[in-house]
Amino acid sequence: MSENTPADRNQVMIEQFRANDGVVDAPFPVALVHHKGAKSGVERITPLAMQKVDDGFAVFAAKRGADDNPAWYYNLLAHPEVTVEVGTETYQARAHEARGVEYERIWNKQKTDYPTYAEYEQRTKRPSIPVIVLKRA
Numbered sequence: 001m002s003e004n005t006p007a008d009r010n011q012v013m014i015e016q017f018r019a020n021d022g023v024v025d026a027p028f029p030v031a032l033v034h035h036k037g038a039k040s041g042v043e044r045i046t047p048l049a050m051q052k053v054d055d056g057f058a059v060f061a062a063k064r065g066a067d068d069n070p071a072w073y074y075n076l077l078a079h080p081e082v083t084v085e086v087g088t089e090t091y092q093a094r095a096h097e098a099r100g101v102e103y104e105r106i107w108n109k110q111k112t113d114y115p116t117y118a119e120y121e122q123r124t125k126r127p128s129i130p131v132i133v134l135k136r137a
Contacts, residue, residue, distance in 0.1 A: 022087035065123030
């Protein structure tokens with residue numbers, strides 16, 4: 001596998017995650033999020049940077065600072081029931097978009113802990129980078 005496309009990189013990360021009890025070669029913790037395509041309904045698995053929050057996790061639609069949101073973001077809005085793999089645990093969760101105080105708390109922590117996210121925020125023309133919270137179902 002060449003690892004040149006996002007799909008290739010995702011597949012390598014998924015395989016690494018599963019072979020190493022959820023540990024991957026990334027500068028931040030990663031969860032595997034199983035979700036359905038917004039239009040197609042096709043099951044997909046996406047490795048996403050995550051942050052532990054309350055009784056779940058937050059994931060970030062940064063797309064490396066691109067000016068559009070990643071497809072998985074729309075999938076989670078359309079089909080909020082997901083399966084999450086974190087470490088060696090797999091569980092059902094429900095996604096919601098963080099807003100207001102919840103958003104600020106989570107997003108500011110992510111930028112502090114991983115300054116690359118502040119760079120993504122500066123790079124994008126989007127008004128903000130969406131934060132999705134995945135709470136255990």
